[in-house]
Amino acid sequence: MDEVDPLRMALATDRLGYEVVILTLRLRAEDPDLDELEWLAEETAELRDRVDALVLPGCQLEAEDPGALRRAIPRVRPLVYYLAVGGGRPGINRAALGDTRVDALSHPERGNPHAGLGKHELELAREKRTYVEIDLARLLRRSGERLAWQVSRLRDLLRMRRRKRFPLTVALGARDPLELLPARQLEDVLDLLGLSEGEAREALVEAPRELLRWNVACKHVFVVPGVAVVGHG
Amino acid sequence: MVRLTSTLRPRWRYIAFKVWSERLERLDFDGARDLVLRALRDVLGPVGMGKVRPWLMRWDEGLRAGILRVERGRESRARAALSLYRRDPELGRVFLEVLGTSGTVKGAERFLSRVPRWDVERVGDRSFWIYENGEVDVVEEGRVVAYTSYEDPEPEG
Numbered sequence: 001m002d003e004v005d006p007l008r009m010a011l012a013t014d015r016l017g018y019e020v021v022i023l024t025l026r027l028r029a030e031d032p033d034l035d036e037l038e039w040l041a042e043e044t045a046e047l048r049d050r051v052d053a054l055v056l057p058g059c060q061l062e063a064e065d066p067g068a069l070r071r072a073i074p075r076v077r078p079l080v081y082y083l084a085v086g087g088g089r090p091g092i093n094r095a096a097l098g099d100t101r102v103d104a105l106s107h108p109e110r111g112n113p114h115a116g117l118g119k120h121e122l123e124l125a126r127e128k129r130t131y132v133e134i135d136l137a138r139l140l141r142r143s144g145e146r147l148a149w150q151v152s153r154l155r156d157l158l159r160m161r162r163r164k165r166f167p168l169t170v171a172l173g174a175r176d177p178l179e180l181l182p183a184r185q186l187e188d189v190l191d192l193l194g195l196s197e198g199e200a201r202e203a204l205v206e207a208p209r210e211l212l213r214w215n216v217a218c219k220h221v222f223v224v225p226g227v228a229v230v231g232h233g
Numbered sequence: 234m235v236r237l238t239s240t241l242r243p244r245w246r247y248i249a250f251k252v253w254s255e256r257l258e259r260l261d262f263d264g265a266r267d268l269v270l271r272a273l274r275d276v277l278g279p280v281g282m283g284k285v286r287p288w289l290m291r292w293d294e295g296l297r298a299g300i301l302r303v304e305r306g307r308e309s310r311a312r313a314a315l316s317l318y319r320r321d322p323e324l325g326r327v328f329l330e331v332l333g334t335s336g337t338v339k340g341a342e343r344f345l346s347r348v349p350r351w352d353v354e355r356v357g358d359r360s361f362w363i364y365e366n367g368e369v370d371v372v373e374e375g376r377v378v379a380y381t382s383y384e385d386p387e388p389e390g
């Protein structure tokens with residue numbers, strides 16, 4: 001979404017039938033641009049009159065060093081309704097899963113020949129209620145053999161989820177309207193990947209609702225200009 | 234040709250779909266058929282595609298939308314395959330949006346009427362595809378270069 005105007009993304013998701021849309025900015029944890037994030041929060045606040053879907057600001061932090069990630073989280077957290085961390089490295093995966101202020105760890109499998117989560121990480125995810133996010137964009141941008149590898153890693157993640165029951169959610173990760181999918185098609189993709197109907201519903205509907213309810217009700221207070229204060233800790 | 238009794242005849246489902254793509258080249262019936270078959274073969278493989286038994290029934294070149302017939306019980310796989318196909322050698326980045334699935338061709342045709350309408354305005358080398366809900370595609374040399382939106386100017390006074 002960095003190259004597309006937020007209203008266009010909101011209109012496109014609204015047309016495809018989504019109720020709640022989170023527009024996320026991808027920021028480097030070493031040097032997060034908070035002005036950009038405040039701009040996004042103001043933009044999403046203005047969108048509420050234009051689209052029926054509820055549009056909220058979010059952020060995905062990309063970090064190379066767990067220390068930088070820990071420093072960036074408290075700065076970014078009050079500005080967004082959804083905070084994800086782009087995973088892959090073992091240290092980052094662990095730091096993200098162990099922090100209750102992080103909502104989700106995205107693509108923990110990046111750069112790994114497996115799901116990227118060990119026994120310790122799974123315990124952390126369960127204990128701290130940090131969601132593991134399947135980033136579908138990583139699937140949709142691939143084809144042929146690379147798509148097959150990505151599917152095998154997701155199957156690995158699903159196998160672990162069935163054994164250990166850690167919280168799981170799915171994000172589209174679309175950068176422009178061509179990467180979007182209607183919700184019904186999303187269910188079909190998850191079905192093809194091997195998720196049961198119940199698992200797909202849990203990841204697509206119940207998990208995001210629970211996340212937002214939790215953030216609004218008791219976890220954080222939102223005082224960004226243009227964003228209403230919707231809950232107090 | 235032997236005419237099969239109704240119990241022996243295969244059962245079909247009809248998927249209405251629309252093609253969104255980065256390159257806006259003319260897409261006729263043969264082109265659309267090849268695109269759909271490429272999508273199914275790329276994601277499901279030849280055997281998976283054979284099981285789906287795809288057949289392009291209708292194609293509206295103006296809307297860039299059509300109706301695909303598939304075997305009943307396999308429509309979910311077909312829809313997922315269309316969703317996962319994102320890069321085409323002829324059209325660049327693509328998005329095959331499934332508008333709906335029906336048990337009859339007439340039912341599927343109703344979904345085609347829901348495709349958003351658009352107007353094209355040309356300014357110099359650029360053209361602007363303005364959709365009815367406020368979405369705007371900026372096109373240069375037959376290729377979408379920006380996705381933006383249109384806001385109604387506020388009434389004066």
